[in-house]
Amino acid sequence: MIPTNASTPPVVELRNIVKHFHGGVLANDQITIQLQRGEILGLLGENGAGKTTLMNILYGLLQPDAGEIFVRGQRSHFRSTHDAIAHGLGMVHQHFMLVPTFTVAENLVLGQPSPRKPFLENRKTVARRISQLSEQYGLQVDPNAEVWQLSVGQEQRVEILKTLYRGAEILILDEPTAVLTPQEVDELITILRKLAQDGRSLIFISHKLHEVMQICDRVAVLRDGRLVHTTPVQATNPAELSRMMVGRDVVLRVNKGPAKPGAVRLRLQNLQVRDDRQLLALRDVSLAVHAGEIVGIAGVEGNGQRELEEAIVGLRPVEQGQVQLNQQDVTNRPPRVLFNAGLGHVPSDRYKTALLREFSIAENLVLSRIDQPPFTQHGLLNQPAIDQNARTLIQQFDIRAPAIDTAVAKLSGGNAQKVVLARELSHQPQVLLVAQPTRGVDVGAIEYVHQALVRQRDQGMAILLISTELEEILNLSDRIIVLYEGQVMGECLASEADVQTLGLMMAGSKLATIANQQGGATK
């Protein structure tokens, strides 16, 4: 338990922090929180609640518009991260802040004073210090490995090591579990506990309730930039927290009946694909998606999901194997051909691949059919038809936007995603590839997207869902396939899946092996 001694000031106190962004977003509105020595404080909130912004302010990356920061009782003003680091703060960012072409050791010494200035510190001394720290906290990494070669879990260990190497007493971890398998999450929790026992103070950011309940001593809930409540975890429960987080009751469980699979619509045969570095990203991947079912691809980020997505839609060359749409070979055909053959695509990176940010909603909604009637007639755009299409879809898909000519860049993540979904569904594809459909999407919109997908399934669409959110996969899929390092680890019915087994598969065990070890207990 936390020693709550009234005479010792909190390690960190944020008082009335306010932060506006250009464009009028009030990301932090008068937020006050305290962190006690040796405790793990959870910072809980939906995507966009302002958690990262608040922590970036504490870490000196952003300047608050108003408010004060106290560290160990002293008023502090961090003009840069340099100041924050000097005050014993360390932050593990949501998107890792490691230089991929550097070694682990180089990443750790980056920004650190060298005793041999201007030359770099002796490599062996650095390596020795790293090994010591790794052993002390069970953070095994090779100091001389280049970061791009590491797995995501290893990268995270490097991030934590980086803060420790710099002598951080106060650690901020921004959504550290988002990229981990369930087992890796358990390991992380052990490490964090050990750090807290050593007297370090931790802020743990998450939007996952059960993790916060499991790890933290106290939890602060943010919603829409405001602090809703701060409470010890013993004094609350998941239902209450979720209500505070979202502002209303939510049912994240999707109601769906059993699937009625029909003919095979999409088939991948022994697919072999390379990534940008020309390394094998998919090996011998085979799967089939039938009409009227949702097949979920589970896996930790970076295990070939992006390459799989791109290979199916014709954005990445297929080295070996076949992609078949409706029994027709479409391997390495251009996206246009696939589109005409009945493939819809809701990409993982909606701003890079699906939307033109500066274009209006109406324009984005006809992007894939802009050259066809009624949107183009006699080589000229038919604006009334484009507008009409937009009005219909905005209503049908409940897109919240000021006007049909609003630029997509101005929409929230959820509404932008609805634009993509609306467009892709509006030409009634037979096969829909959906990747990370709810990333950066608010809870209300998540519900909407999930229900829309189930509805389409019930009307006979074949849906391939790629997601790194295991809960989403479990909720939506009829069958689940686990991808690890570009290989299929196994397949199971969603109704029979258990998280433990999926977690092992996501960490590289084949289903068959797991089943053997457990004496066939999983099936």
Next chain:
Amino acid sequence: MQDLNHLLTAAFVISLLTSGIRLAIPIFLAALGEIITERGGVLNLGLEGIMLVGALAGFMVAYDAEQLFAPSWLWLTPWLGLLAGAIAGMGMGLIMAVLAVSLQTDQVIASITLVIVGQGATTYLFRQQFGSLTARIHPLPAVPIPLLAKLPVLGEVFFQHDLMTYFSIVLLVAAWYFLYQTVGGLNIRAVGEHPAAADTSGINVTAVRYGAILIGAAFAGLGGAVLTVAQLGIFSEGITAGQGWIAIALVIFARWRPGLAFGGALLFGLATALQFRIQALNLQFIPYELLLMLPYLLTLLVLLRGTRRAEAPAALGRPYSKE
């Protein structure tokens, strides 16, 4: 046809190699500087302009110093010129840094502005100062290295150059050492690969990028001054003749590595030397314009044999801002 046999004599090959090395130096220095700048994530296409400014500044300072100094101090004048070239280059670099880093202007546009400014300013200043006068200064003398210079063939090719040529090799080693073994070099590479990571590590991205641009521009200015002050002893309008552009191509060819840049520059130098010699033979059947193209064409052809984009600093050409 008798003439063609001259091409293959030993004396010919030796003099070809010797002057190839010499001609490689200015372009090499510019490329070396650009490697440092680009490693810091800034694309400075303004080398041609910076070299010209360095070439003229160096020339003018050396010229004036020659007029002023007592004979016993005359040895110093080319060195003052070279120093002036590097400083003038940094002046141009400062413009680039303000435009590209502080104001976050598009780096291509900002740096092409430098080329135009450099060409215009040097042409104007040169005409205004020297008119149609053909001003000359004394270039750097060759300094044979004791003993080594006496080696057969090798001695003449490698060890009978001016001091600036030797010094360029020192700079090559120094630049390599700087990039890979010092805190400053690590910071520059971090800022070019992942500025946000550098920022969160407490590194001032703006300051490091200013540094990378200024160092790079000093090298380019020095390269220009080497051309006029150390080697030719004259200045004329547009004297760099596109070397600044070739240097940029060299950086890509060299995959942002100092050693390879030296190799690439040698290739260009040798092609230029060969071109001069073929011209001197006065062959009727090869038009002289074609020969002039030779070094550029050859260098570009080599470059065409692809460099993978993946090897470029990841943040090259992208301004960094937090919010």
